[in-house]
Amino acid sequence: EGSALVALFQPAAERESVSQLAARRVTAFSLALLPRITRAQPMDVLSSQATVAGYKAVLLAAVATGRFFPMLVTAAGTLTPARVLVLGAGVAGLQAIATARRLGAVVSAFDVRAAVKEQVESLGAKFLEMQIGEQAEAAGGYAKQLSEETHRRELAFLAQQVKDADIVITTAAIPGKRAPILITADAVGGMKPGSVIVDLAVETGGNCELAVAGTDVNRNGVLILGPVNLPSTLPYHASQMYARNISSFLLHVTRDGKLVVDFDDEIMRETCVTYAGEVRKS
Template sequence: MNIGVPKETAANERRVALTPEVAGRLAKSGWAVLVERGAGEAASFGDESYGTAGATLVAAAEVFGQSDVVLKVQPPSIEETRRCREGAALVASFQPSAERETVSQLAARKVTAFSLALLPRITRAQAMDVLSSQATVAGYKAVLLAAVATGRLFPMLVTAAGTLTPARVLVLGAGVAGLQAIATARRLGAVVSAFDVRPAVKEQVESLGAKFLEMEIGEHAETAGGYAKELSDETHRRELAFIAQHVKDADVVVTTAAIPGKRAPILITAEAVRGMRLGAVIVDLAVETGGNCELSQAGNDVIHNGVRILGPVNLPSTLPYHASQMYARNVSSFLLHVTRDGKLVVDFDDEIIRDTCVTHAGEIRKT
């Protein structure tokens, strides 16, 4: 079976779906790995390292034309979809609802397309969980962006000029990105607090040295898969008031709250921003799905009433070396799960395959 790895063509995407390390392991296991020339350069993986690992370097047309399975980070462009061999398979990470034209084209080409963004949150899928691995990178980078944007140092310093107090960082949402943001801010010396509607994460937050802000929710706020779920209107109003009280004292706020398949919840209103300290910084990691701050703009920095609001997009791509390493290990685990004896096995009785398969045999299975 031929595995193809094209160079990512989406704007500002620097990651690559397979690193030389993982490509080498697959090649030694009997797979033929075709890598487009230059595919890994933006992530600091040169062509020579792929060749040494046992991959074959080819042009983009050959990757799509000769591969049984194409591995990507971003969804394919319409042009790439047209290049896919009819009946081939594709593995990437995307939301079908945001890529309707691409999904239609994949179905028309009878491509069996899988999206790792749709993986069920079960133990068997942990090694394939690209959302968690990339969220780790995003949570780390968000704090670094905040540290650059703020006008103060993070740690407490005792100097000949007197003692400098540490920065106060508030993290909203204690999923993978939030926990990594907490850990990074603590390593930089900040005083960190965190809030999440799921009481179960309190122990994890406190184990990282942060204070967990508790609010009486009064309803079950967690899905069976462990994700936060949408709150009732009344509870959400109380949540907004609770958060508004705590952002007043923060020098930095990192927001990471998301609800799978839905718009990100608003956690910081424009009014709450007006109550924040002059020079405070908000980094909204949920901006690509609508944003947790009412004033966030995807890809832009906004200054409102002296508060700087950052809306970074695709943060994992800004640290492409390690982001690609984790993604490649995730995608190879998935690849080994959906193949057997060199053939693709599409078993819809398997929850992982059923949930991630977007198109198969000319049909659209996820919209």
């Protein structure tokens, strides 16, 4: 009671726990609420763990697929490279693009935020453009939920794109909301047998309609992976980055080893969930 807690959780999904923390007068901070500002980057747990997830997703796909990633010229003839499609070009998506490119795949990517086109192309991938016709970027640079009509057009557009892909990595997320469906069951039905989907958003509902958290699903020869907690599968570097994030945050909110609460500071104001027996974020 009366202690401080720094953790990674979504207050909206943990209302009962948040109420209990407030009742015990715990000063609780959630690093999931960090503002997207330069000063907060060393503390950004979501980005550091997304880096791990994006990298590992490609490795899982490479193991699951029945083909090579790079083009190979052999005595038996030339083998064409794998075609990888990455949906969502945030931290996880960009790392997936970079990793797939390192393995020699031909990579394309899609994101509703046109601003990420330059980042995608700088990694050697093709950016797939669709006319959105509305503001698709929210505060902090995150993608925002699209209108129903635009989302219908997005689904039709992506259904055509996944037909040609050998591997699809999905990473799209909307903070505080269910992950958007990007690949419908019908779209999966149009994919080639032997194709692989790795849904990194499965823990928040999934980008693929058929994805199941913690389970591999085979639908008409298309393998859909729903991996959970991928950072735990690379514990050395995931823990190293997490420790640095936590250390940076603690150095920011303490002076001489004591917590200093200052709600004029944007980082503290946005991350503090409970204080002095009250719930500040829910």
